Amino acid sequence: MIVRRIIGRLSLLALLGGWPATQAMAQQVPVPRDTSFTVHSAFAKALKTNPGISIARPAAPATIEARLNQTYCTLGSRALQLDVFYPKARRKRGYPAVLFIHGGGWRSGDRSQHVAMAQQLAARGYVTATAEYRLSTEALYPAAVHDLKAAIRWLRANATAYHIDTAKVAVWGFSAGGQLAALLGTTNGDPQLEGTACHTRYSSRVQAIVDVDGTLAFIHPESGEGDDRKGTSAATYWFGAPKTEKPELWLQAGALSHVTAQTPPILFLNSSVARMHAGRDDMRRQLDAFHIYHETHAFPDAPHPFPLFNPWFDPTLDYTAAFLKRVFN
Template identity: 70%
Template sequence: MRLFPCFLGHSRLLFLAALLLKLAQPALGQQQPSPRDTSFTTYSAYTKAKKQDPTISIARPAAPPSVRAQTNIPYCTQGTHALQLDVFYPKPKRRQLRPAVLLIHGGGWRSGDRSQHVPLAQQLAGKGYVAVTAEYRLSTEAPYPAAVQDLKAALRWMRAHARTYGIDTARLAVWGFSAGGQLAALIGTTNGNPLYETGCYPTHSSSVQAIVDVDGILAFIHPESGEGDDRKNTSAATYWFGSPKTVHPELWQQASALTHVSAQTPPILFINSGVDRMHAGRDDLRRQLTQFGIYSEVHQFPEAPHPFPLFNPWFAPTLQYTVEFLDKVLKPR
């Protein structure tokens, strides 16, 4: 008789434990936040690069006093993820519209952060541009083509809010580094492509009038490309596409800017390090641009490591090349 109350108490404890465990579990089908990959940061890249060149330093120039900023602005919600962007802009002048630039961070499509290009955005704003740094879904959360769709939505957001920031909607550029450079080139060569035109602000255009690709690959399946070599470790691109290039090569071709070059492709600036595989397909793409009569230019730092735009002494010339190119192709003569 004494055993029954003890058994009953034990049963209650088991029931309560099971109930608490069930309540702690997510509802069926509920999307949980993806763990953030922090393998690529400005500091980690600096620590690695400094071993080869002890003279480098992280570029942190003072923001021009005339520059204003609005940060952490939600621009589009995908599932439960409210994607955010930051806007850096000159003090507005009445009736003056300015060209704008969307800046895209790198990190192998699975790491990195939009804050890495805040210094560049501030300096571009000081030169008369509206500069936007935007996050996008990484491969830990969603595979290709989610990142492209997100960033095109950011461009549509820029046009939808053009009056607030004094943006000239006919003069938008996209700038990207590494994986961001690949995305910038793909975005600019697929103006109006319905595959990527999904998401927020559907009544606005995501087209751009200029591209700046900083060490971003132009062709995944190419003799110069190192992406997709999974012999030692799964490559960043394989993670992004969700399968090796031998399984779905059509996706790897589709995501290559070289595949989409046409007479409608905007002018492109290439700024490159000495790591040749980071601009695979560039020369082939430039030859196509020349055939269409489209302007392009290349600047290269043969001694520079891949993350060079984050560091001195390369930050200042990268900014200079960017501004000179954008002034040439976007600003009225």
């Protein structure tokens, strides 16, 4: 209860316009984590309507190595960290890299939730990293975008150590992470969202996007984000204001607003919950107009957190690997 009260007060400060001082403080002291979204809480909820599911816990492949708790950017005394997984075998041309971004409504969740997927993909010939980023309890939009672009720059800065092919970098995200992955990829080179901290000599551009049930547009007929009638929504907390007060931020954060001829290829993997991929079909039409390669695979009976569970973990991995092989080879 005490943690939730502290989180609520921080969020209230943001909504009342007192965030800048709070954000500066958040860079100096730890912020209590919102643990409302975890693998186990999501599993308990999904199990009610999907009794045959199980949490995906494949063994770590023997062919990969790991370096954990690597600091990719420091803001004041706040160290942002990621975990890296990579093949033991070395090859001269290097491996494509994939940054994994967790979900949790931009205020919960953690990078451990996609370690299993990152490990399995690493065994197929990729350098993978699962990154943390500042959540809305600590810093408002676009801080998370700045953080994750810094994580991509870190991968390039450390390309020699991990044998990364810097011309082949992808982002993979689930839910809020999917939204962030799509936004990162569609804003390649956009100075408004680049951020100014950490490894700025390196590029944050990505060459492929995997959006797993992440919204593509916040202000859209299909979107359920920002409905505050029963309480402040996760997106409202993240933006620090309702969509009626700061529509420019809500529009900017949607990847649908940024599609151009330079947008990278994208893979959409979706559950049965349509509002979680709001704007997807409009985005596919835009991609078609620019002749940009994209794929869509849906699991009609799957709950929203499907990539965390069997029987959907393996096909999610297979679709991801096949897509990346196609666009990077």
